[in-house]
Amino acid sequence: MTKEPDAAPRSSSADTLAESSGEIALPPFASLRAFEAVFRLGGIRKAAAHLRLNHAVVSRHVKQLEEWLGGPLISRSGNRLALTPEGERFHSRVSAAFAELLFATQEFEGRRRNGPLRLWCVPGLSIQWLSAQLAAFERANADFRVELKPTDIPPNLSIHEADADIRYYRDDGPTVPGGRGLRCFELARPEVMAVASAAVASALGPIDARRLPFLHEEDDSEWRAWLRLNGIEPPASLEGPVCWHAHLAIAAAKQGRGVALASRFLVEADLAEGSLVQVNIPDTRPAVLGGYILVAREDRWSTPVLASLRHFLRQRAQDFVAANI
Structure with missing residues (x-):
């Protein structure tokens, strides 16, 4: 020593x-x-x-x-x-x-100029949508590379843990994106729908929106917000297993464990192949609960790779939403 x-x-x-x-x-x-x-x-x-x-x-x-x-x-x-x-x-x-x-x-x-853009993102969006978009981005931009880290923990951008971060912010949530020395933009505000396996959906019979076999992420707050936006006051308790992650709640729905909430960003492929179907709950429609926000340091905002990626993802998100209206 x-x-x-x-x-x-x-x-x-x-x-x-x-x-x-x-x-x-x-x-x-x-x-x-x-x-x-x-x-x-x-x-x-x-x-x-x-x-x-x-x-x-x-x-x-x-x-x-x-x-x-x-x-x-x-x-x-x-x-x-x-x-x-x-x-x-x-x-x-x-x-x-x-x-x-x-x-x-x-x-x-010169190490940072030639290195990859380090992008952190919530796991569900990373797995179900973002990874494929990044592959397309790199094919269209041969000089740029992006290193994706799926994680539920946001990076400390002030100490350069990552160059940018994408996560889902609920409109009624306690966390607000951005902060001192940071810039952000909204990537998309997707509608959220109820989904389940075809077998579960057909077995529901007359549907009572207050007594579904609910699947939750961290708690029942998302289902409560969704029901209230549809004019339905939820009961004191919405019973159902907690799956902790959006992609695990979706996996549980595909496995026939219940009904989950998800946006098409997370379940488009599953709906197309039939492993999930939209559950038509009487007197409800898909509702917007929040948005996916990209956050980055203000002094990195206009770097060529980040500027190009922002514009690319925004266009891909707009195209995706337009195709599913």
Whole structure:
């Protein structure tokens, strides 16, 4: 392991010199780097291995950063470390700064210019629609490559975890797309319909919209919103299995486990081949619950690959919706 010199605590003479020269005093780089790595990687020993330092040196750097700042960043309980609220905010900003340094270095060296666009997306849309669109995009744009990561967890774009992200935002949901330093546009606002296997649909008999064999994603809130948009007040409980993901709820519907809600972006192929059918519930029609939104950093928004992909996906989405009106 490499031995680094200890980070010196802030001195009043150093502050005076910085102020007189018009500079802003900053903590020692080694302490910032150790602090960032500890809570990005999940522990002092992991950070020490990553930085190729002795774990005692990393621990000392973190302690000296607190001394330099004049306040606690970490709460300690035995061998467990956790960020204080102030420490969490500070770590978020420090991580973003290190990510920006890394990104600037890669960009200068040409690695980012020649690398793929890193796109994260919710799994259902990734599997059922987006993957095929990206293949068509790359065929039409031989110089561009897109690396797709299906995930329910949105990336931290401030630290360049991804270049862009697409997910579904419900109109009545708690999360709003975008934020500081980000730009977004709506890819599509698809209608959502009830679907099931042909066997389940034919076995339903007289349909009571309040007592279907419901299939849910994370909870029953989507079905509740859909029923209310159709003028039907749902009962206190909408019984049915929780599938956690849109594509798993669709798979459960195909397997005959019940009735799911889905847009044609997710079930067009299944409807065409007959593994799913639309369930015609009396006094209801497909309803719009939200939209698919693409979000990216403002400073990456106009890069050639992202600009081209935005326009391509928007046109493909518009064509898809128009073909299914």
